[in-house]
Structures are given as structure tokens and as C-alpha cells.
Amino acid sequence: MGRAPCCSKVGLHRGPWTAREDALLTKYIQLHGEGNWRSLPKKAGLLRCGKSCRLRWMNYLRPDIKRGNISPDEDDLIIKMHALLGNRWSLIAGRLPGRTDNEIKNYWNTHLSKRLLSQGTDPNTHKKISDPHLKEPKKRRSNSKKQKNKSKSNVVVIEKLKVHNPKPTRIKSLSSFSMSRNGSFGWTISGGSSSSHEGDHRGSLLVGTEVVHVPWSDFKDDADHENRVGFLVGDDHQDRDLVNGSDLECHSQLLPMSDHTLEKLYEEYLQLLKAEDDVQVQLDSFAESLLI
């Protein structure tokens, strides 16, 4: 509908981001903070749409991002949240620290919806379906455990049985994350230094007691690797190895915090689910509370 694109696309670079672009964007945001996405590309020296910059930052470059497989607990939570909220990925992501809406959306579409189908559940309505054809998920030709190792993301699968490859995710507002847009609730995630949105990232990979990870797509091919790594880790060279080497162990070390948070969430759900009398009413009110 009539709205003009957020910026002129003439001459703008599209497609996968290079390490150099990542570095430029990260550096700019570290210095000036988030916001003003429309003008940011120009100021940062990027030939990108502001939206593209925002997306790249939010889903990949933010320092308060962790990596890691989506755990079975998170699986379960996503399914429950989806039953409550539908395809409101940002809200669901808001309940899963370290997960982006894009990641959850992708994960749902590629894994969870198929799983529900295979279990005879309509992924849209979360109700049992009777059509046997719908129960059969689209199968890959192999039933072998795929060990996908995309060079693009340079990620190693930790859990042998899980096929989902982790991608970078963000922990919404480490000190206290709040719902975006429609949501207003929040919780406090661990103490430690806060990483504000006003350019206080300082290029460090350490956020509080957490080691957060910077994306490293393009690393293997990019000649700017060293510059980028050095840049991204700032002066904290002890973190270099986290970037240069396999950081999967570090990913798993991040999980306890998330698991702890998940426990809280489960408590909420259990409380709701225990009340069988008017469970639907409570679930509805719970869903509404997310939207306030």
C-alpha cells in the first residue's frame, strides 16, 4: 500500500552481510547506540537499507546474543506460547531470553509445526486432527541424524540428536527485558553490568557474568577476519579464543541462566494449567497480560 520504502533502494547493497559491513554497523552502534535506523546506514558508511541494518543488528550482531540449541524445555514452551498467542513471534521471543522472533519463527516452521503434525496435532489450532495424511510430516529422504554444519554459520551441533543448528540470538535487554511493542511485562535477568541501548556495549563479549557471542558468519572466507575479531571483542583479548575457536562449550554454559528463567516460566504455566476449572479463562487472561 502506498507507503514508500524506508529508503531508496537505488545503489543499496542487498543480500548476505559481509564481515566488513558487520564491523561497520557494530562499530557505529557501539559508538552511537541504536536507533535512527534510517539515517544510520549513511552515517555508518553502509550501503544498506536502514531496515536491513536493524534486522542484522537485532538478529545477529547484538552483543547480548547467545547461541545454543533450542532445548526441549524451550520447545515445549514455544509450543505452549504458540497455543496461547499464535504467530506472535516477538511475544514468544520475549518470553525466551536469547531467542529472536526470527529464530523462533524459523524453528517453528521448520521443526515444531512438523513435529505437531506428526503427532496428529494441527500446528495452527493445536487441536487433534484425524486426517492421517496430515499426520505425516514431510520427510527428508534420510532418517539418519543429520549433522548439518553450514560453513556459513560455522556452527557445530552439540546435541547429536538435535538437528537444529543454533544461530545467534539476543537476550532482550539483559538487565531487564521488556516486551516489545505490545508487551510491557518483563523480568530481571541476572545482575551484573547492564548493556544499555545507548551505545554502552563497548565491544565486549562479556555482559555481566555472561559470555555473549558475536556472529561469525563469513569469518572463514573473509580477509577482514582479524580486524573484525579484534574489533568486536574490543580490548578484551581474552575473548578472542571464543571467537576464533569453537565456542560451543560456551554456548552450553549460557544455558543454565536460561533454564533458570525457563523454570520461572514453567511455574507460571503450571499454575495456570493446574487450575483446571477455568483454565481457559486464565490462559486467556495470561495471554492478554502479555499484550498489555
Added chain:
DNA sequence: AACTATCTCAACCGCCCAGTG
């Protein structure tokens, strides 16, 4: 080894909403 089918997910697109003047 080559080809094909399938899967994954980063990135883009269009729309909506809130804020501002």
C-alpha cells in the same frame, strides 16, 4: 562424481502502529 530433492535460516518485503508536529 554428478544430479536431484529437500531442508534451513538469513534476509527481504509489505504492512501496521505509535509518536510527533
Added chain:
DNA sequence: GCACTGGGCGGTTGAGATAGT
């Protein structure tokens, strides 16, 4: 109330990776 802008969201796409033939 209206127009405009910036930011954000959900849906979709397509390149690259993987596995089977």
C-alpha cells in the same frame, strides 16, 4: 483529526547446505 515518519512485526523467499540416488 490528519499527515508523516520511524520502528517493529509476521510472512515469504531464495541461496546454500545436506542427503539420497
